[in-house]
Each structure stands twice: as structure tokens, then as C-alpha cells.
Amino acid sequence: MEERGSPDGDLARSLQQGLEGLETPIQVVLSPAKLHPMRTERRDTARAPGLCGVSPPGGGPDVAFRFGAVLDGARTQEDVFRASGVRRLGELALRGFSCTVFTFGQTGSGKTYTLTGPPPQGEGVPVPPLAGIMQRTFAWLLDRVQHLGAPVTLHASYLEIYNEQVLDLLSLGSPRPLPVRWNKTRGFYVEQLRVVEFGSLGALMELLQMGLSRRRSSAHTLNQASSRSHALLTLHIRRQTSQQMPPVDPGEHPAGGKLCFVDLAGSEKVAATGSRGELMLEANSINRSLLALGHCISLLLDPRRKQSHIPFRDSKLTKLLADSLGGRGVTLMVACVSPSAQCLPETLSTLRYASRAQRVTTRPQAPKSPMAKQPQRLETEILQLQAENRLLRSQLSQMDLKAPGFSGTRVAWAQQNLYGMLQEFMLENERLRKEKSQLQSSRDLARDEQRVLAQQVHELERRLLSTCYLHQPPFGPAPPCPCAMVPAPSCHALPPLCSCPCCHLCPLCRAPLAHWACPRRELHLPQVFGPKAPDGIPPSARPPPWVPPCSPGSAKCSRERSHSDWTQTRVLAEILTEEEVVPSAPPLPAGPPNTSPVLRGGATVPNLARRLEALRDQIGSSLRRGRSQPPTHESKRTPSRALPPC
Numbered sequence: 307m308e309e310r311g312s313p314d315g316d317l318a319r320s321l322q323q324g325l326e327g328l329e330t331p332i333q334v335v336l337s338p339a340k341l342h343p344m345r346t347e348r349r350d351t352a353r354a355p356g357l358c359g360v361s362p363p364g365g366g367p368d369v370a371f372r373f374g375a376v377l378d379g380a381r382t383q384e385d386v387f388r389a390s391g392v393r394r395l396g397e398l399a400l401r402g403f404s405c406t407v408f409t410f411g412q413t414g415s416g417k418t419y420t421l422t423g424p425p426p427q428g429e430g431v432p433v434p435p436l437a438g439i440m441q442r443t444f445a446w447l448l449d450r451v452q453h454l455g456a457p458v459t460l461h462a463s464y465l466e467i468y469n470e471q472v473l474d475l476l477s478l479g480s481p482r483p484l485p486v487r488w489n490k491t492r493g494f495y496v497e498q499l500r501v502v503e504f505g506s507l508g509a510l511m512e513l514l515q516m517g518l519s520r521r522r523s524s525a526h527t528l529n530q531a532s533s534r535s536h537a538l539l540t541l542h543i544r545r546q547t548s549q550q551m552p553p554v555d556p557g558e559h560p561a562g563g564k565l566c567f568v569d570l571a572g573s574e575k576v577a578a579t580g581s582r583g584e585l586m587l588e589a590n591s592i593n594r595s596l597l598a599l600g601h602c603i604s605l606l607l608d609p610r611r612k613q614s615h616i617p618f619r620d621s622k623l624t625k626l627l628a629d630s631l632g633g634r635g636v637t638l639m640v641a642c643v644s645p646s647a648q649c650l651p652e653t654l655s656t657l658r659y660a661s662r663a664q665r666v667t668t669r670p671q672a673p674k675s676p677m678a679k680q681p682q683r684l685e686t687e688i689l690q691l692q693a694e695n696r697l698l699r700s701q702l703s704q705m706d707l708k709a710p711g712f713s714g715t716r717v718a719w720a721q722q723n724l725y726g727m728l729q730e731f732m733l734e735n736e737r738l739r740k741e742k743s744q745l746q747s748s749r750d751l752a753r754d755e756q757r758v759l760a761q762q763v764h765e766l767e768r769r770l771l772s773t774c775y776l777h778q779p780p781f782g783p784a785p786p787c788p789c790a791m792v793p794a795p796s797c798h799a800l801p802p803l804c805s806c807p808c809c810h811l812c813p814l815c816r817a818p819l820a821h822w823a824c825p826r827r828e829l830h831l832p833q834v835f836g837p838k839a840p841d842g843i844p845p846s847a848r849p850p851p852w853v854p855p856c857s858p859g860s861a862k863c864s865r866e867r868s869h870s871d872w873t874q875t876r877v878l879a880e881i882l883t884e885e886e887v888v889p890s891a892p893p894l895p896a897g898p899p900n901t902s903p904v905l906r907g908g909a910t911v912p913n914l915a916r917r918l919e920a921l922r923d924q925i926g927s928s929l930r931r932g933r934s935q936p937p938t939h940e941s942k943r944t945p946s947r948a949l950p951p952c
């Protein structure tokens with residue numbers, strides 16, 4: 307059953323339609339207490355849905371009030387639960403809003419009864435299930451949570467404001483006063499308040515029972531179980547996502563939606579209740595805080611309220627209700643009045659209070675998380691993609707119509723042609739790849755051959771010089787053979803000249819000759835083959851003396867190596883080494899400068915053949931000269947050096 311004009315029909319609907327952030331009035335429902343045997347006389351009747359009229363005590367016309375819903379005393383608790391709109395607040399809390407339900411009215415008007423049912427029947431006696439709005443909301447909420455797609459974590463805190471002190475009704479030890487603090491993100495909050503996680507209705511009911519049994523209540527004339535404190539039970543609702551769920555620190559309120567039930571202590575005339583002593587002190591404290599609340603509500607009604615200061619700091623109650631009244635919360639007020647004629651002045655006062663309160667507006671706003679924004683962003687993206695899709699489709703259809711050349715046959719022909727071309731390119735590519743690999747292996751082979759030849763040339767040069775030295779009288783006797791010296795490593799292309807270590811030394815400076823590195827060789831060579839340089843070219847830039855003269859541009863100089871050159875080189879090497887030489891490679895193309903081995907005098911591979919020819923001539927003439935001259939003393943002593951026997 308749902309009352310017309312109730313919050314279920316107005317507030318929540320407008321919020322769901324995306325009016326978030328717009329000014330939203332506090333919703334008020336009127337709930338007269340059931341006729342009590344002690345209090346009879348009269349009852350106010352609801353003349354029309356949401357409308358109620360009260361006859362003033364001094365007579366005169368009825369005063370009419372309109373609220374979201376008016377529930378007469380014949381209604382059951384289930385009716386009240388359904389008509390109050392509290393379920394819609396629960397929905398909003400699940401969506402991240404901060405929602406508050408508070409009962410207001412004079413003492414004994416049924417505030418506690420409306421929220422939690424009859425007072426506890428004793429310590430340890432369980433709270434009856436579904437006794438009041440709170441239990442019904444708990445049951446509904448936990449059922450709702452179970453049917454949500456995403457997991458939800460639920461926490462509860464429960465406090466009372468007694469004599470202007472905040473006490474934790476769920477504290478593990480005896481409750482002690484807690485400070486109320488403020489910061490920019492949370493607003494007012496109670497420091498060190500215990501926040502308990504629960505996962506079942508039973509667990510929540512236990513928390514409720516614990517709080518109710520601790521809450522201060524006393525008996526006075528108008529109520530046998532009068533609450534002496536304002537009680538605030540808050541459910542913290544947090545819908546989990548995979549990314550966000552950091553653990554809640556002890557004493558810290560979890561972020562997310564909130565559903566807060568506030569059972570205000572009733573205003574009372576001390577004379578009427580007969581309160582004395584501590585009861586009177588409690589009554590004064592209750593009245594002061596309710597006055598502060600009324601003052602804030604009056605100021606919030608001021609259209610210039612943005613400029614005016616709202617004194618929320620005047621009491622603990624107004625601090626903790628600040629967000630519900632003037633902030634971003636959604637608030638439902640259940641005004642409770644007694645049908646008793648004796649209470650008419652208080653009833654009128656309550657109705658006026660409630661009437662003002664329902665003109666107070668808030669700007670409900672759920673905290674925005676990146677995940678909460680995601681659905682909106684995705685929706686926008688989908689819309690953009692759909693628009694792009696439409697545009698492309700229309701362009702495609704226009705292209706088909708405007709371009710007759712793109713007929714089916716032509717397209718098929720073009721496709722076939724392109725396929726054929728592609729195949730050809732692939733074959734060509736394969737051919738080129740094979741050719742490239744052959745050229746690379748040929749190049750590697752030629753490089754190896756080049757290296758072997760260069761080593762052979764070096765070795766022959768060394769032998770030639772050694773021979774020349776031993777058979778030239780101007781050099782005099784050869785130095786003694788330093789056989790004790792460690793021989794230099796032999797060339798890998800040619801075997802060592804002989805086993806004698808002297809053969810591995812420069813005959814002029816005695817430097818090791820494994821790589822033909824005598825630094826003074828250039829100085830000695832002209833003396834061996836000719837004392838004078840006719841052209842004046844420095845020895846380092848001059849070709850070796852055994853290279854046949856070659857005029858620039860002559861055919862011999864420019865010609866490339868022929869097969870006969872390679873054959874001669876091999877034959878010469880085999881004559882000298884008496885061993886088979888590695889087969890020759892085909893003539894080399896000129897390679898990049900840094901890859902060619904740089905031989906003495908800048909000679910490269912094309913010169914090798916000429917140099918070998920010259921070497922052959924020189925060795926032949928040296929040997930002939932050596933045979934015609936008598937051996938020296940040294941050569942007699944060390945005949946192996948005159949002509950290395952290899």
C-alpha cells in the first residue's frame with residue numbers, strides 16, 4: 307500500500323530521473339500515535355490524502371497542514387513502513403546517497419515506537435522482528451542486497467547524544483564521551499566511533515538490541531519508557547567493485563551510501579512531565595538541542611540563507627544532522643503527534659515545526675567515484691560509435707551509387723589481377739632472397755681466400771728479405787742466432803720456415819717476425835734493393851721494391867686478376883712451402899675499404915698476384931746470387947739461415 311503524494315512517489319522518482327544536485331525538500335509524514343487508554347478525548351482526522359486539520363485550543367478555524375503522507379492511528383506498522391517512503395531512501399543509499407530518517411515530536415508521541423516498536427521488555431530479551439520501521443527496513447535492505455549483482459559490504463554504528471555528550475552504544479567497554487570533529491571531505495563526524503561490519507539480519511538485530519538496551523530511558527508522567535537521549539543508528543552501505551575496496555580502518559566511516567535512523571528525544575514541558583533532578587537536567591538538555599535544531603531549520607528557510615550563517619555548531623545534534631538538513635543528503639522526517647486533547651498545544655507546535663522543515667531543501671549528491679562515472683562514459687562512447695557507424699554506412703552506400711566503375715565484374719577483375727601481381731611479387735622476392743644468400747656465401751669465401759693470400763704474401767716477403775740479407779756483403783756477418791729466444795707463433799697459412807727460432811726474427815733488428823712487424827724494415831729495404839729513391843717518394847708511400855714498375859693507366863696495372871694469376875700464386879706458394887695450398891677463390895670484386903685487409907704500402911688484393919710474381923723473381927735472383935758467392939762465416943756456422951730449408 308502506498309500513500310498518494312508520499313516520498314515514494316515524488317522525491318525518489320525525481321532523483322532517479324537524474325535531478326541529482328537539484329534542490330530537494332525534506333519529506334515529512336505525519337504519524338499520530340494510536341489512541342491510548344490513558345489519553346482519550348479527540349483525534350485529528352485526515353480529511354484528504356496528505357492533508358490534516360487541527361482545531362486550535364482556544365477555538366477558531368481549523369489550522370490545515372499538508373504533508374507527504376498523513377497516517378492515522380489505525381494504521382499498522384507495515385502500513386507506516388510502506389507509506390513513509392523509507393524504502394526509497396534505502397534504494398538511494400544503495401546508490402551512494404546519504405539518507406536520513408528522523409522522528410520528531412513531543413514526548414510520548416510514539417517516535418520510538420514508530421522506529422523500533424515497543425520498548426525492550428528486559429535485558430537480553432530479543433527485539434521483536436519487524437516491530438518498527440527500522441527492523442522492516444533492515445529486512446528489506448538485506449534482502450535487496452542479496453539480489454544485487456555486485457557484492458555489498460554493510461557496517462553499522464549506533465550512538466546517543468545524552469546531556470550533550472556523544473556516547474557509543476556499540477562500544478566494547480563502557481561508553482565514554484566521544485568528540486565530534488569536522489573536516490572538509492566528511493563534514494561533521496564522531497571520532498573513534500565503533501563501526502561494526504555485519505552480513506546478516508540477525509547480526510544487525512543483535513547490534514540494534516545492544517544499542518537499545520544501553521540507551522538511557524526513564525519514566526515520567528507522560529511516558530513509562532521515555533528516551534532521555536537522541537539516538538542515531540547509521541548503516542554504511544558500500545557496493546564493491548573489483549578495483550576499489552580498501553579495508554576500513556578502525557574508527558573510520560566507510561565511504562559510500564548511508565542510511566541513518568534518528569530517534570530524537572521528545573520535547574517536554576517539565577511542568578507537564580513532572581521531571582525533577584536528573585530528569586529535569588535531561589529534559590533541559592533535550593529541549594535546548596531541539597531548539598537549536600528548530601533554529602537551524604528556520605534559518606535554512608531564509609532565501610538569503612547562502613549569505614547567512616547556519617549555527618550547526620550550537621549543539622551536537624545539529625552538527626550531526628547538518629548534512630541531512632542543509633547539505634547533500636536526502637531526508638525524511640516522521641512527525642509524531644499525540645491524538646490527545648491535552649497535548650494539542652504540543653501537537654500544533656510539532657505540526658508547525660514539521661511544516662517549516664518540509665520547506666527546507668537539500669541538494670542530494672552521491673559521491674562520484676571513477677567507477678561510478680564509467681557507465682556514463684561508456685554510454686557516450688557507444689553513442690559516438692553508433693553515429694560514426696551510421697555515417698560510414700551512408701558514405702559507403704553513396705560511393706556504390708556514384709561510382710558505376712565499381713561494378714561487380716570490374717571489382718572481380720581487379721581483385722584477380724591484384725592477386726596475380728601479388729603472387730608474382732612473392733616469387734620475385736623469393737628469387738632475390740636466394741640470390742642474395744648465394745652472393746653472401748661467395749663473398750665470405752672470397753674474404754677467407756683474401757686473408758690466406760695476404761698471409762702468404764707476408765711470409766714470402768719475410769723469406770725474401772731474410773735471403774737478401776744473408777747474401778748481401780754490405781751487411782756483414784749476421785748476428786748470432788738467438789736460439790734461446792722463444793719463437794714467435796707461426797703463421798697459420800704457412801708452416802714455420804724451419805724449426806730454428808732464428809727464422810722467426812727480423813734479420814735486421816731481431817724483432818719477432820710472425821706478422822712481419824719490423825719497424826725499421828722500410829729503412830733497410832732501399833739498401834738491399836737500391837740505395838736511392840729516384841722519384842723522391844717517401845718509403846712508406848712507395849710500393850715494395852720487388853713490385854715491377856707500373857705506369858699509371860697501363861694495362862697491367864688496371865687489369866683484374868685472371869685465373870692464371872691465381873694458379874701461379876698457388877703454384878708459387880706450393881713451391882715455397884712444399885705443401886698443398888688451399889684452392890683459390892674466384893676474383894674478388896672491390897669491397898668496402900674497411901673490410902679489405904690493408905697490406906704494406908696500401909696494397910690490396912688485386913696487387914697480390916703482382917707482388918707474388920715480383921717475389922718469385924726476387925727470390926730466384928737472390929738464390930742465383932747466393933749460389934755464385936762463397937758463404938760467409940756465419941752462413942757456414944748456420945747454413946739453415948742461408949736458404950731456409952722449410
Ligand SMILES: Nc1ncnc2c1ncn2[C@@H]1O[C@H](COP(=O)(O)OP(=O)(O)OP(=O)(O)O)[C@@H](O)[C@H]1O
Binds near residue numbers: 413414416425
Ligand atoms: N501506534 C502505537 N500503537 C501502540 N502503542 C503505541 C503507539 N505509539 C506509541 N505507543 C505507546 O506509547 C508509548 C510512548 O511511545 P514512545 O516511547 O514511542 O514515545 P516517544 O515519542 O518515543 O517518547 P519519548 O520522546 O519520551 O521517548 C509507548 O508505551 C508505546 O508503546
